[in-house]
Amino acid sequence: MVASLDLTDARTFMEHDPLEFFAEVRASEPVYWHASSDGRPGFWVVTGYTDVVSCYGASDALASGRGTVLDVLLRGDDSAGGRMLAVTDRPRHRELRALMWRALSPKVLGTVALKIEERTAALVEAALGPEPFDFATRVAEHVPMNTICDLLSIPDADRPDLLRWSKGALTGADELDSLESRNELLLYFMDLAQRRRADPGDDVISTIATGLIQGEPLSLEEVALNCYSLIIGGDESSRVSAVSTVKALAEHPGQWRALRAGDVDPDTAVEEALRWATPSFHFARTATRDHVIGGRRIRAGDIVTLWNISANNDERAFAEPRTLDLSRSPNKHVALGHGPHYCLGAFLGRAELRALLSVLARTVRHVEITGPATRIESNFLNGYRSLPVRFLPG
16 A cells, blocks of 8 residues: 555545545554656655654754755755745754744734634625535635735735735646746745835835845845745645635534534634644655654655644544544644744634634534535645535524
């Protein structure tokens, strides 16, 4: 079974249940070598919770600068390496992260968070009634993108284009479509960064564009790459988490009733929703030196993939992991990463899910799935691109 699935194929998890596959892997060979194919290099697959957490913390031995997504690493080094926070290593990573944290100040985040529940409530309430609708496109895709656009002070007129490019960058029909979408995003942010640098305000892009690292400003491309990172991370992961959460609530009526009755702590429920959804199948690293993971010797230069979807369903870390338990505690999942590269947008991601759960519990009596959910064709993004549902008002 371990050797039977090609983890480089974007269709693999459309045709096979990832949870069943990784349960078998954890039981038989929790760290294994995935053979090369089509002239591309092989790589290590790490599936157990303890090993995944350990790898995330071992940034000295497992670097991010060459890339953090398997598809990118198999083609060569990430062109954003050393310039975009997610694919930067220490010491520059520490300095760049500090600049990004200054931009994402509590005041800025608090102001943006205030709009989240209002926007979520308006979208959900507009969808209430007997008519089925696609939750993914009618509700889920509008909250995170508008939240990130609020954060970056993006003009309303530009937001539909950013949503289209963001979806295309990770889930485009082919590699060319993804590249074109990514380039459109970067060009847009380079132009915006240039204007904000010339006439700065108190927004996030202005802070990044005018900030200094070792006495030098970031290039316009570096500013654009880090804005792109916020858009991709904040939009895609939150969108698929929301869709998976609604699907899970419809399929677990007991948990839905507990949520509506106020029998679960909202913050605890958010953590279980994140664990359950696990929006990214994996992240990847490159070994900078020989290293041992789960008893297997990793050689310098090897690609190492860390499978969050498996770690968050490891029976040794989570009791009955495929039972949705909105009161689960403790719940130290890795849905938002771990260690030095822990998700920068975690606060807003949690705020969005908290708002969704609150609005659903307050306004919806019954959630019914009215048709098959369609998976995203990806070996990186875990979730559904469509979810036909009906929300009956409470």
